Amino acid sequence: MLFSGKTVFITGASRGIGACIARDFRAQGAFVIGTRTSTNSTYNDYCDEWHEADFSSESQILRCADFIKERDVDILINNAGININADFADIDLEVFKSIQMVNLLAPFILSQSALIKMEQKGWGRIVNISSIWGKISKQGRAAYSASKFALDGLTVSLSAEYSQKGILANCIAPGFVDTPLTRASTKPAELKDLISRVPIGRLGEVDEISKYVLWLSSEENTFMTGQNIAIDGGFTRV
Secondary structure (H helix, E strand, O other): OOOOOOEEEEOOOOOHHHHHHHHHHHHOOOEEEEEEOOOOOOOOOOOOEEEEOOOOOHHHHHHHHHHHHHOOOOEEEEOOOOOOOOOHHHOOHHHHHHHHHHHHHHHHHHHHHHHHHHHHHOOEEEEEEOOHHHOOOOOOOHHHHHHHHHHHHHHHHHHHHHHHHOEEEEEEEEOOEOOHHHHHHOOHHHHHHHHHOOOOOOOEOHHHHHHHHHHHHOOOOOOOOOOEEEEOOOOOOO
């Protein structure tokens, strides 16, 4: 199997894109550790092991980082993220800080922790799940775009420092993906309008994101690093 003997740590693995990534890694032989925010919900058996962490709390980020230091993580997928839309002038400071904490500070700190063992082995993969709003932006996305543009910069810097050590870092920037959250947060008329603006004419599927995450994380990827790859049906290019 593609990831036999590899340990993968995936944040935000309990639903949506993260759950699909966890499932697919496990199907390819990886030992999968995923984070979730609590044990109060019912989770499918996506992961071999769960770690509870709410990344809006700095202390919980640091606790998670310590956990990673104790494990032999080969691949880190920074997938957890939050988005609260608001016009620029109306963004609450605490909301802005919370978005940066989850979307940027957590990947930064967790990557630092994972790199310790990766550097010792001379091999590792880090994939940061960004967004099309880390390539373009629009009204109401200031806080979210700030975090995702910064995540791209973090990825490029990781690539510059660690590629020669066998550690490759990349971003995936999903477009509009068909998840329960997308359906729940978008009215039918809004969803129809959104789809009409995607050149391919439909929403993406979670497995269409996951398959690229797995390839970037694999030993088959030997030369791609520092990239921010949009998987968006052409939305950001047409």
